[in-house]
């Protein structure tokens with residue numbers, strides 16, 4: 001788009017780990033980006049960017065940005081580096097690769113990509129995968145985020161990443177925001193909700209914390225963390241008591257109803273109240289609203305499933321619209337993820353056929369443990385990009401010890417000298433979103449977007465894909481797929497023959513910036529059938545039985561939170577959860593002074609009753625500890641959190657904490673119930689005032 005010969009408007013999209021995937025337009029004058037705004041034409045994100053990203057151009061021009069390849073010159077972790085050339089950097093990396101492959105095999109190399117960029121070409125989904133396949137390195141099992149809930153969704157609906165179209169919340173009469181703080185983590189979903197509200201919708205939030213969203217809702221229920229499945233069953237119990245189950249939908253579109261009905265009947269409101277800590281009258285009242293509120297739209301937040309029963313919780317909540325029949329209505333159903341609707345040609349992008357044999361998958365949430373293990377082949381090279389595991393992976397003390405291993409060769413592609421980068425042997429400077437090409441899907445709507453570079457990369461920064469192309473060349477690899485351009489890879493990804501992408505081409509995306517997937521509007525995906533083997537919503541799942549789970553949807557207690565009268569519960573009496581920070585996106589922006597100022601010092605939210613019994617006053621320094629580790633924070637004494645629960649937000653960098661440990665120092669690296677997901681919200685601690 002061009003206005004005059006000096007001013008250009010460039011389409012792009014936000015690459016960050018957020019369901020909204022906002023489309024944006026960069027104004028470039030005389031080659032300089034002078035403004036960034038949301039694309040007003042985008043039907044879902046409609047022209048606004050959130051507080052974190054609105055100043056992205058300044059972020060990209062930060063004086064602290066990495067601009068050259070660097071080699072570490074001080075001890076690991078100290079952050080002392082000296083500038084080297086790209087040739088020197090890539091020669092050294094290639095030499096290390098060759099040595100390690102010859103000595104231990106390629107599985108001694110562990111490439112770790114995180115959600116720092118959700119770009120399909122430059123980020124977590126695609127970058128580097130072809131190179132790792134050709135070399136036959138270990139694979140990264142990305143277990144930090146949505147995986148347990150994905151499994152739970154899949155067991156009920158048949159696909160891990162599908163649900164109701166979020167745009168259709170505007171038709172909902174009852175909206176349940178279940179563990180979802182939209183105003184901090186997906187602000188554009190709030191718009192259809194406001195629209196529904198104008199037409200009389202009632203908005204309920206379910207969250208152990210009175211978040212910004214909870215404060216803005218019509219009603220807030222604060223159950224104990226990790227008890228959501230019991231609440232869901234209690235609510236369905238009320239629906240049955242009211243005789244409001246949709247018998248026709250159940251008969252035609254579900255399987256296993258009799259067994260599930262008996263399971264529901266085990267969870268009377270009073271039993272659900274005992275488990276959740278909610279008044280049973282609240283469960284009855286919300287159950288009655290659910291019984292009458294056609295259609296009801298439920299948003300399940302990602303954090304809800306980060307505990308020992310998280311997969312089952314998402315599975316069971318996804319059953320609710322099967323009981324009420326809401327899956328048949330626009331504005332009815334459950335939304336957890338939308339990525340399953342995109343129909344992209346992953347095989348063409350990844351080229352897993354290039355891998356000589358199946359190699360081991362290493363669990364990212366156990367990064368520390370695995371780095372410290374002596375199992376062969378020992379991880380000798382860690383290659384990290386779009387990720388800051390020192391800040392974001394559980395069991396942080398182990399992670400830092402692992403990164404400090406002197407015999408570990410560590411390469412980090414980054415924008416800033418993160419805590420992880422400080423442990424690197426070689427740091428490589430990557431482009432930011434306004435400087436490279438990328439294709440983006442969303443996990444919170446049905447639009448695909450193209451990101452065109454608005455400006456040239458600063459100094460010696462390179463797109464992550466270009467770094468991999470150059471490294472392949474240094475390694476002397478002949479496979480042509482390793483050298484394909486970003487546009488070629490995007491075209492291959494779009495060329496899937498899936499009906500959702502009918503008519504969507506790179507050329508059209510370049511012209512418009514975004515396109516809606518080729519689905520009808522309104523899109524009611526499970527009106528007639530579900531993508532399960534049975535074609536029906538599965539209250540009872542044969543696949544679960546085969547995987548060794550209880551096949552009937554139900555309630556799985558957490559590992560630590562639900563313990564009572566145990567040694568652990570006495571020793572560590574408070575349940576610690578780690579919600580998203582309003583000003584950071586995971587660990588991104590946590591180093592930016594403007595966002596740091598707005599966010600203030602690291603705090604621990606603690607209920608007045610819990611504070612009083614520990615002689616803690618607001619503003620006191622506290623130590624939060626368990627057997628895994630500890631961190632320091634300032635007490636924020638408030639009834640925004642329920643008694644027995646404390647909260648400290650995620651995302652901050654270890655260096656900003658006394659003794660260099662964040663909330664993740666206390667988080668275990670054990671598995672959730674499904675998919676090996678991380679359990680950030682399943683964590684018992686003790687809290688003491690620091691004298």
Ligand code: SF4
Pocket residue numbers: 014015016018019020021022049050051052053054185186187188585
């Ligand atoms: S972080 Fe989310 S809300 Fe903010 S600009 Fe990016 S996609 Fe939009």
